[in-house]
Amino acid sequence: MAKSKFEYVRNFETDDTCLRNCYIVVRLDGRNFHKFTEQHKFAKPNDNRALGLMSRSARSVMEELEDIVIAYGQSDEFSFVFKRTSTWFKRRASKLMTHVASHFDGRVVLYPSNRNLKDYLSWRQADCHVNNLYNTVFWTLVQKGGLTTAQAEERLKGTLAADKNEILFSEFNINYNTEPAVLKKGTTLIWEKRDETVTKCMKLPNAEEKEMTVTRSRRRVQAHHCDVIGEQFWEEHPDILEDDNC
Ligand code: GTP
Ligand code: MG
DSSP states (O other): OOOOGGGGGGGGSOOOBOOTTSEEEEEEEETTHHHHHHHTTOOSSOOHHHHHHHHHHHHHHHHHOTTEEEEEEETTEEEEEEOTTOOGGGGBHHHHHHHHOSSEEEEEEEEOSHHHHHHHHHHHHHHHHHHHHHHHHHHHHHHTTOOOHHHHHHHHTTOOHHHHHHIIIIIHOOOGGGSOHHHHHOEEEEEEEEEEEEEEEEEOTTSOEEEEEEEEEEEEEEEEOSOOSSSHHHHHOTTSSOOTTO
16 A cells, blocks of 8 residues: 555654563553442452452463463452563564453563562562451451451551461461462463373274374463462473573
8 A cells, every 4th residue: 555644653653662582571450440349249358259250361361372471360460471582463562461451451561580570470479468368357357356447457557467367366266378379379370281182083094994092282271379489389380481591
């Protein structure tokens, strides 16, 4: 098509190509979910149906976009990590973000080293822990202890993690350690290889048919609710990250 005289407006677009060699993290966060969860009567502090829906949505994003190597979610947020060498949409930040997001606000952040990326995921998981412990005690004080939300807030002012654990244990007989891992650790989605055996009906040259078993390795998205702050997770899954010396 011939260029029109209006073509110059294209030059107003700024270059948002993501720096090479960096992991690209797209973090989505539900907009005004404080209100949204009230309006839709989500269970407090954690609604398992909503958490399941978030995980299933994230899983389908990951299955659709193969350059995502790991995804981590908690509360109303999910982070998707694109591999360092991804050339998806020529690494244009706005394209990447809008294709991952739907009703969520999103941001693109670049992490140049494995340490930085691990620290990013650790930061999100630490946030999950702090918020979930607080929310668990807060709503236990309200729902089981009969306090108003203002009284519960006052009661928890200045308390440390150990104090919160103690309130749960001594007053409500709840051991925080035995709370579901999905709530304490969030959800980590990664690709895992699984051997899959299928039976196939093969036609032999002499027109006879024969049943044969074929084993093939398939990549599947697997959900984990484990610690990603320590080294163990990374040692058990060495394929997620690429070498720092690329
Ligand atoms: P913006 O992100 O700034 O638009 O505000 P926000 O209201 O979404 O708050 P933010 O992202 O900081 O926090 C998420 C909020 O979602 C929490 O404060 C809760 O109110 C709500 N939320 C997340 N998960 C659950 C859940 O499982 N149950 C309920 N009841 N609320 C939840
Ligand atoms: Mg939000």
